[in-house]
Amino acid sequence: GAVVSQHPSWVICKSGTSVKIECRSLDFQATTMFWYRQFPKQSLMLMATSNEGSKATYEQGVEKDKFLINHASLTLSTLTVTSAHPEDSSFYICSAREAGMNTEAFFGQGTRLTVV
């Protein structure tokens, strides 16, 4: 299968700072990328969907000004957690898929964010 690389794998930051997480499709053009959040012992919750060159579509309850998503190219999407707080600590996972119906979405390995 195709490879989606997420970086960093883990990050610790101070409260009030911003953190950027990258999601790259290594061997295919990802027209659509998805960002999920996973709390400990919980399932994945979709945060937002981004299409290359367009503004991201956020799920209800997700603050778009806090979780900035950029999908400027067909191989890279970034999630920036702005003014992070301890409650933002979580596991963030991206997935990416090519254009077309029923194309498979491939997941990154996730990023463990800890805000202290």
Next chain:
Amino acid sequence: AQSVTQPDIHITVSEGASLELRCNYSYGATPYLFWYVQSPGQGLQLLLKYFSGDTLVQGIKGFEAEFKRSQSSFNLRKPSVHWSDAAEYFCAVGVGGGSQGNLIFGKGTKLSVKP
């Protein structure tokens, strides 16, 4: 509203024994169904998916799942579990016109394997 229910939070089976993980979904249209596996601290790997056709779907690592529309179920099975199968398993339904990326996940079932 769309939802996915995995009734079992944690299952322990002996190595070599058979396995069945339950999944029920609620979705108004024809569902696109998936099973993923997640190892600790890792992303998700697709085990198998159902879009249409044969309701018994074969996946990787010897897993299979059967779609039963009448029961709104998509249970995952494996005839003989290996120690390396210990992980978290997530059932998901694809929404948004069948887009596989826009998924609603169940809460997961943690599988432990006894030697």
